[in-house]
Amino acid sequence: MSQPILQVKDLVKHFPITRGVVFQKTVGQVHAVDGVSFDLHPGETLGVVGESGCGKSTLAQVLMRLEPPTSGTVTFDGEDLFAKSGAALKAWRRDMQVVLQDPYTSLNPRKTVGDIVGEPFEIHPEVAPKGERRRKVQELLDVVGLNPEHIRRYPHQFSGGQRQRIGIARALALRPRVIVCDEPVSALDVSIQAQVMNLLGELQTEFGLSYIFIAHDLGVVRHLSDRVAVMYLGKIVETGTSEEIYERATHPYTQALLSSVPVPDPAARGKRETIRLTGDVPSPAAPPSGCRFRTRCPKATDLCAEQEPALAAGPASDHPSACHYAEVYRTLPVPSR
Amino acid sequence: MTDTITDPQAEAEIGSAAEPAAEAGLWSDAWKQLRRRPLFLISGTVIVIVLLMALFPSLFTHVDPVTGNLDQSGADPSSDAWFGRDLYGRDVYSRTIHGAGPSLAVGLLATIGTVLVGSLAGLVMGYARGLTDAVLSRIAEIFAGLPFVLGGIVILTTFNKPGEIVPAGRLIAQVVLTIVVLTWPLAMRIMRAAALTAAQQDYVKAARALGAGPLRIMFRHMLPNCLAPVLVYGTIQLGVNIGAEATLSYLGIGLKDPVVSWGVMIAEVQSRIIQMPHALFFPATFLVVTVLAFVMMGDALRDAIDPRGR
Amino acid sequence: MTETAAAPLLEVSDLRVEFGNPRHGDVASVLNGVSYQVSAGETLAVLGESGSGKSVTAQTVMGILDTPPGRITGGSVRFKGEELLGADPERRRLLRGESMAMIFQDALSALNPVYTVGAQIAEQFRFRRGMSRKDAMVKAAELLDLVKIPNAAQRVREYPHQFSGGMRQRAMIAMSLALDPELLIADEPTTALDVTVQAQIMELLDELCRERTMGMILITHDLGVVAEVADRIAVMYAGRIVEEADAASLYAHPAHPYTRGLMASVPRLDGGGGQLDPIPGLPPSLSAIPPGCPFHPRCAHAEDRCRSELPSLRALDDPDATGDDHRAACHFAERFVGASPEEVLTP
Structure with missing residues (x-):
């Protein structure tokens, strides 16, 4: 395999919980991301899936250098990302871009589409000379399937799906090599969601992009990802190729997640063997000892409370799975239709 | 692209085709x-007329506003003096015209000062948060804690000895600064609240991811989205400031x-309203109409900078 | 599926609602003749994307539609034979909570943050059943227990922000069940929740409906959720029901091109299907619904007739459907009803 474009090692992000207005004191830490490692190769899509509070969005923010990390390293093309500053940091921004979740708040309501998509060129004037910007913006709008004539319209004149396309055009403007997609389709209607997913797929082929695709919808992640990492309370609990995760999941959390997804087939009702988790995700401010999933895990034993399982392949798991009792459990009784 | 969405429906929804291509x-x-x-045209006309009065009072009257004839004290409106005469027999019409200048100067300058200082502080606080915000907030609280009248007396009597004759320009500047110093925390709070919200928006995040610097984020992205409440506040404050000028004048320190x-x-005229209502009516009417015009102007402006309302 | 011969619990017919001011000429036709029925113990799923009118229908039934901007321009809503539109507001208020209850998507904003969860549930017992504060709190704890909130007796004293998302939705359900309603309207009850919690909540709702033979209208956009719990499904598009059938036949033989398009848009968990086949274009603006079939600008099968003539919702000959249950509003529904959802039909 080629050299990874992005290497993340032991990335940690804790948010302090503070009290007081004038004299703030730290009373605790939210363990949003707690030791995450992965590689991203050129042209590949890594899906990051997990429920709310698992730290997947914080991960995106730290990778984009919107939040400073607590510890850990990220290298981009072999260079330390967190060591970059000034001009080097600005230059790197051209290589890595982000598409955000909410198409209604991610576009400045008081700017025209032309301003929004053209802003990357204003910040990085070396990319396109002034006279060419308008044409470039129109090209970008065309690439994402919008009418280039609409350059003077405001975001509110577009539907949710179209606005997400505008966000994608902005991310694409500087011809990045990696795009972090933070729940890019979860605010969209089903039929529009499919249009945007197809667009992301086409752009990847056309421009040779690598994606980090963050989502909570397991179907969406499977559809777009080559490899998948499942996160729970700030840690990756299982990672592997799409097939390994969706067909041969070995971590009980992944299995429960998969079995919780409702299957659009009434005939399968009652025939599926399901794992129903009880309770909710514990607070990331006070994660459980040992394995973080043990409080909801049907397999948990005393060992799980004492010893944190390592994310590694085991005798019963052909891909890394952070469970003492990792083993395959068929969770996809979806009848082939 | 196969799924280009330029079907007639979407076109119809968005409305008329894009206007001529001038960069806008x-x-x-x-x-x-x-x-x-x-609304804008009417208020604009009123404001232009009042500005003309302020800048070129000689366009409207040639009567001296300062010297009066005590024989004619409190005379009713007549063809001789359209608005009547005041306690000292001075022409109220001429005084009203000449009064526009200092009133507007104080009102406008104080408002602009308040909004500028307050918004700038609020914007920086909303963007930077943390220590900057905490320190500036405490400083603002000190100023907001001073009662307006007491603060005005302290500041103005410190600069001017009682009975001292001060040139008009210097006095106006002092009154304006006094009002700005005592009222900027209000504008700051309004701006800070809006800026805190705006700073959390995803479009700010997106701009940061593109490598935009703090100035661009504050002035290009946050400011236009925070302006509406401050503008409304500003138009109201304009009236309040003209009134504040009157208060300070009444106390003998403005x-x-x-x-x-x-x-x-x-x-x-405060103590003689019954005897000579015209001396109150005319300046008060001009004051109200002017303030109203500015409030209407602010309203129109606020709508205009919100593209969603178009 | 529960068959009831008597008058249905709820009968909505030809409901029409507009938004906006006709004098300004910006009228949006949000509902254009919606009819459906719900029997006791039956779960009807109303499936649609945003702007299809699914929530407005529910709000009209509950009598909580904001008027203005909304305006009911026609149709009827009958609850156990009693006409509700135009009924005395006091009567409608009595029916709410007592006979029909509603739960919302955003449980955090639907609960008042300054009162304890228990107090909010107990309020109904105190003011509508005249119970003492103490008895009402006991009942509130029982209800929290019913919706499977652990340590219910302690948790009644907690505030909404101390509850997690799933717990809040459970508390909302408990609150809606307090006065034993016969009809529960659930408006996207699990959309804001995580998938593992969503599964718990849907199971709870399903169980409660069956135990109490309570009718339920489940409003959702999620084809998966619908398939798991619905007895019957009504698919809405641009303020109309475009297809209605029992759950099994709808998924086996979707007869409307829109329904088929929706199914082809959902990425599958088993990775089958390859490239998604989305519906092109956008839903129409409700102030300019195209003439003829409202779906025709996005439909690959549209013919001249579709552009001029509005198809009515008519019964289809679907051998698998129970009774004459399968209905679709498409001129060419017969072409599709025999085909499985995966079959790619060439126009």
Whole structure:
């Protein structure tokens, strides 16, 4: 395999919980991301899936250098990302871009589409000379399937799906090599969601992009990802190729997640063997000892409370799975239709 | 692309086809819309007339506003003096025209100062948060804690000895600064609240991811989205400031004879409203109409810079 | 599926609602003749994308539609034979909570943050059943227990922000069940929740409906959720029901091109299907619904007739459907009803 474009090692992000207005004191830490490692190769899509509070969005923010990390390293093309500053940091921004979740708040309501998509060129004037910007913006709008004539319209004149396309055009403007997609389709209607997913797929082929695709919808992640990492309370609990995760999941959390997804087939009702988790995700401010999933895990034993399982392949798991009792459990009784 | 969404439906929804291709942005679009608003045209006309009065009072009257004939004290409106005469027999019409200048100068300058200082502080606080915010907040609380009248007395009597004759320009500047110093925390709080919200928005995040610097984020992205509440506040504050000028005049520490302002005129007639209502009515009417025009102007402006309302 | 011969619990017919001011000429036709029925113990799923009118229908039934901007321009809503539109507001208020209850998507904003969860549930017992504060709190704890909130007796004293998302939705359900309603309207009850919690909540709702033979209208956009719990499904598009059938036949033989398009848009968990086949274009603006079939600009099968003539919702000959249950509003529904959802039909 080629050299990874992005290497993340032991990335940690804790948010302090503070009290007081004038004299703030730290009373605790939210363990949003707690030791995450992965590689991203050129042209590949890594899906990051997990429920709310698992730290997947914080991960995106730290990778984009919107939040400073607590510890850990990220290298981009072999260079330390967190060591970059000034001009080097600005230059790197051209290589890595982000598409955000909410198409209604991610576009400045008081700017025209032309301003929004053209802003990357204003910040990085070396990319396109002034006279060419308008044409470039129109090209970008065309690439994402919008009418280039609409350059003077405001975001509110577009539907949710179209606005997400505008966000994608902005991310694409500087011809990045990696795009972090933070729940890019979860605010969209089903039929529009499919249009945007197809667009992301086409752009990847056309421009040779690598994606980090963050989502909570397991179907969406499977559809777009080559490899998948499942996160729970700030840690990756299982990672592997799409097939390994969706067909041969070995971590009980992944299995429960998969079995919780409702299957659009009434005939399968009652025939599926399901794992129903009880309770909710514990607070990331006070994660459980040992394995973080043990409080909801049907397999948990005393060992799980004492010893944190390592994310590694085991005798019963052909891909890394952070469970003492990792083993395959068929969770996809979806009848082939 | 196979799924280009330019079907007739989407076109119909968005409305008329794109206008001619002149490069445009928020402000030129706002201007285009303003020109068609009756509210803006009416208030604009009033403001232009009042500004003319302030800048060129000789266009409206040649009567001396300062010297009066005590024989004619409190005379009713007549063909001789359209608005009647005041306690000292001075022509109220001429005084009202000449009063526009100092009143507007104080009101406008104080408002602009308050909004500028307050918004700038609020914007920086909303963007930076943390220590900057905490320190500036505490400083603002000190100023907000000073009662306006007490603060005004302390500041103005420190600079001017009682009974000292101060040139009009210097006095106006002192009154304006006094008002700004004592009222900026209000504008700051409004701006800070809006800026805190705006700073959390995803479009700010997106701009940061593109490598935009703090100035660009504050002035290009946050400011236009925070302006509406401050503008509304500003138009209201304009009226309050003209009133504040009157208050200070009444206490004898603000503008005073021989400077004429609507506030000075209203303050002078306060104890004789029954005997000579016209001396109160005319300056007060001008004051109300002017304030109203600015409030309407602010309203029209706020709508115009919100593209969603178009 | 529960068959009831008597008058249905709820009968909505030809409901029409507009938004906006006709004098300004910006009228959006949000509902254009919606009819459906719900029997006791039956779960009807109303499936649609945003702007299809699914929530407005529910709000009209509950009598909580904001008027203005909304305006009911026609149709009827009958609850156990009693006409509700135009009924005395006091009567409608009595029916709410007592006979029909509603739960919302955003449980955090639907609960008042300054009162304890228990107090909010107990309020109904105190003011509508005249119970003492103490008895009402006991009942509130029982209800929290019913919706499987652990340590219910302690948790009644907690505030909404101390509850997690799933717990809040459970508390909302408990609150809606307090006065034993016969009809529960659930408006996207699990959309804001995580998938593992969503599964718990849907199971709870399903169980409660069956135990109490309570009718339920489940409003959702999620084809998966619908398939798991619905007895019957009504698919809405641009303020109309475009297809209605029992759950099994709808998924086996979707007869409307829109329904088929929706199914082809959902990425599958088993990775089958390859490239998604989305519906092109956008839903129409409700102030300019195209003439003829409202779906025709996005439909690959549209013919001249579709552009001029509005198809009515008519019964289809679907051998698998129970009774004459399968209905679709498409001129060419017969072409599709025999085909499985995966079959790619060439126009």
